[in-house]
Amino acid sequence: MTSLKRKLAISAGAIAVTLLLAAVPLLASAASPTPVAPNLQVPIPGLDLAAEMQKTGGDAISTYIAGIYRFLLAIIGVVAGVAIMVGGFTYLTAGGDKSKVDEGKKRIYNALAGMVLAFSSYLLLYVINPDLVNFKSFKIISITPEVYTAEQSVSEDVDAANGNVIPDHYACHTVDDCRTLCAKSKSDWPTATSDMVTPKDVILVTPSQGLENPKGVSVTPPTAAALQQAGTIAVGKDPNYSLKLYSGYRPLDKQIQLVCDKIAAGDAASGDQQTKLLGQVGVSVAWPGGSNHGVGIAVDIQLLKSGTALTSMSYNDQTDPKWKDGSKALDDIMTQAGFRRYAKEQWHYEFGGTSGCRCTSPNCPFPPSCG
Numbered sequence: 001m002t003s004l005k006r007k008l009a010i011s012a013g014a015i016a017v018t019l020l021l022a023a024v025p026l027l028a029s030a031a032s033p034t035p036v037a038p039n040l041q042v043p044i045p046g047l048d049l050a051a052e053m054q055k056t057g058g059d060a061i062s063t064y065i066a067g068i069y070r071f072l073l074a075i076i077g078v079v080a081g082v083a084i085m086v087g088g089f090t091y092l093t094a095g096g097d098k099s100k101v102d103e104g105k106k107r108i109y110n111a112l113a114g115m116v117l118a119f120s121s122y123l124l125l126y127v128i129n130p131d132l133v134n135f136k137s138f139k140i141i142s143i144t145p146e147v148y149t150a151e152q153s154v155s156e157d158v159d160a161a162n163g164n165v166i167p168d169h170y171a172c173h174t175v176d177d178c179r180t181l182c183a184k185s186k187s188d189w190p191t192a193t194s195d196m197v198t199p200k201d202v203i204l205v206t207p208s209q210g211l212e213n214p215k216g217v218s219v220t221p222p223t224a225a226a227l228q229q230a231g232t233i234a235v236g237k238d239p240n241y242s243l244k245l246y247s248g249y250r251p252l253d254k255q256i257q258l259v260c261d262k263i264a265a266g267d268a269a270s271g272d273q274q275t276k277l278l279g280q281v282g283v284s285v286a287w288p289g290g291s292n293h294g295v296g297i298a299v300d301i302q303l304l305k306s307g308t309a310l311t312s313m314s315y316n317d318q319t320d321p322k323w324k325d326g327s328k329a330l331d332d333i334m335t336q337a338g339f340r341r342y343a344k345e346q347w348h349y350e351f352g353g354t355s356g357c358r359c360t361s362p363n364c365p366f367p368p369s370c371g
């Protein structure tokens, strides 16, 4: 390959790469806030980033790359100039030596050809679209923080929402059905639905280092052991950390009672308030039997530091930014101990493994354990 052919090939490649990069869709241009010019540790000669960004309306990264591109073009110009001078000197001092004359000519010719190629590629791109040499495609997309949102439901109900209702898991699954059940005598309520564990399958969680159980919460033995491990992990991260249990195994009659209380409150109200309360059945209170609290693997838990709460226990304020760090810390601790957080509740964790997990849809909040 001759040097000219090589240069042509390189230039064609450079143009192709530039075009390709420029072809990347202009992402999120509408939502981007006013870009701020960073303070360059290694400034590019001749580039005032802030002024250039304002002029082209580009992002810092695209303006920076465009600056490097132009700087390299300038270097090519300088190098070509030097090469022409060297070639000219060789030519002038050849003194009739044919090979030296040829060498000097060749040097000048190559330098000019290289310069023409480099600048014409810039010109060509600029003529096609000035944005191609501004690298506007390199947009920095601003990220919106994702917070755990408040919507009470349990895995099974997510399943139900996807049309995968497993009726034998539920003691009742509509407001009318539940109202009928509530009207019955408690002794006629079912004691368990399919897959639920019974009170003899769970044990009281013994408080241990970093783990408090003031409400006398019970869970299955493996879940209890994992909770104690979580307490140890918490104290290992910070000696002032402690985990406080609020709820664990919930027998079916308790789940039914929660739904009945909500329906009773709704029936006693009127108008919008009634619609609101009845609309919460199966949403802010799980359909009885649908909650993994009935399987003894689910716990509602809070992280504290020297007795001060670091995580929320309420739907109304769990998205408050003040809980962000605590929520992350709790999630780290519980995940390490083998639990998974229910994505919509900052405090609700379920002990991993497939046993006891009754979620079957692909949209289950705990996909890895419910596959």
Ligand SMILES: [Zn+2]
Pocket (backbone or CB within 6 Å): 247, 293, 298, 299, 300, 347, 348, 349
């Ligand atoms: Zn819960």
